[in-house]
Amino acid sequence: MLVSGKEILQKANEGGYAVGAFNTSNLEITQAIIEAAEEEKAPVIIQVSMSAIKYAGIENIAAIVITAAKNASVPVALHLDHGTDFNVVMQCLRNGWTSIMFDGSKYPFEENVAITKNIVNIAHPMGVSVEAELGKIGGTEDHITVDEREATMTDPDEAVRFVEQTGVDYLAIAIGTAHGVYKGEPKLDFDRLQKIKSLLKMPIVLHGASGVPEESIVKAVKLGVNKINIDTDLRQAFDSAIRSYLNENPNQYDPRKILAAPREAMKKVVAQKIRMFGSSGKA
Ligand SMILES: O=C(CO)COP(=O)(O)O
Ligand SMILES: O=C[C@H](O)COP(=O)(O)O
Numbered sequence: 001m002l003v004s005g006k007e008i009l010q011k012a013n014e015g016g017y018a019v020g021a022f023n024t025s026n027l028e029i030t031q032a033i034i035e036a037a038e039e040e041k042a043p044v045i046i047q048v049s050m051s052a053i054k055y056a057g058i059e060n061i062a063a064i065v066i067t068a069a070k071n072a073s074v075p076v077a078l079h080l081d082h083g084t085d086f087n088v089v090m091q092c093l094r095n096g097w098t099s100i101m102f103d104g105s106k107y108p109f110e111e112n113v114a115i116t117k118n119i120v121n122i123a124h125p126m127g128v129s130v131e132a133e134l135g136k137i138g139g140t141e142d143h144i145t146v147d148e149r150e151a152t153m154t155d156p157d158e159a160v161r162f163v164e165q166t167g168v169d170y171l172a173i174a175i176g177t178a179h180g181v182y183k184g185e186p187k188l189d190f191d192r193l194q195k196i197k198s199l200l201k202m203p204i205v206l207h208g209a210s211g212v213p214e215e216s217i218v219k220a221v222k223l224g225v226n227k228i229n230i231d232t233d234l235r236q237a238f239d240s241a242i243r244s245y246l247n248e249n250p251n252q253y254d255p256r257k258i259l260a261a262p263r264e265a266m267k268k269v270v271a272q273k274i275r276m277f278g279s280s281g282k283a
């Protein structure tokens, strides 16, 4: 069933577990996510970035995810990942998205508040939930020092003011994770997470969670993370499965046969993450 992001994440917050938010850009990734969630009897969030929307076409990807979500036996939300363009946010609202992230982290605080608040005012009457980002979650390839990374982390008091002024439903925070493939082991600022959760008590979102060791994920969930974003781990599962399939079957040219192996590999990763996040059996 297709539901709002808030419906899924409020329950996760009350129950002390996290829900996986997996990025899709096509049919096979969407099938892998939904099939794994159904087998695990878990709620799930399927998210589409602006570049994925550009790749697939907004109506195509909406039709794929919304149809699959409506037919699913578990709650599914369709979420815009890192929306930075007001017009794209409006297009998603018109095309049936049930959750929106407005990422205004590149703006000064007041400007981020103003744009986010405007989006909340439009989305909420439509039953659509809103995620915002405070602090900056960069990429692993951003060449910044540890001190610089620290300076981009979410300030707990600022987070309180931000949520009060915008009315967002969940907040993405920067506590040391980054998008993409980690070079070393990521160091998470758990004290900062604990402080933010104790002040806000709302669902907290962790971006850049691919490649973060299981014990850190489990600790982050215990301290109040309720939405965990995974993209890179699925891309890598797709990549290695399709390469080995084609190595072993060099004469295969049927796309359906070629894509079956990576779809299965991604499904296994999604199921394993769902169990790690504690949302198995929570549908
Ligand atoms: O945060 C993400 C999407 O918003 C995904 O992060 P990863 O690159 O670690 O998978
Ligand atoms: O946060 C970034 C996500 O992994 C989406 O990446 P993308 O913009 O390449 O689709």
Ligand SMILES: [Zn+2]
Residues within 6 Å of the ligand: 082, 103, 105, 133, 136, 137
């Ligand atoms: Zn961001």
Ligand SMILES: [Zn+2]
Residues within 6 Å of the ligand: 082, 137, 179, 207, 208, 229
């Ligand atoms: Zn992200």
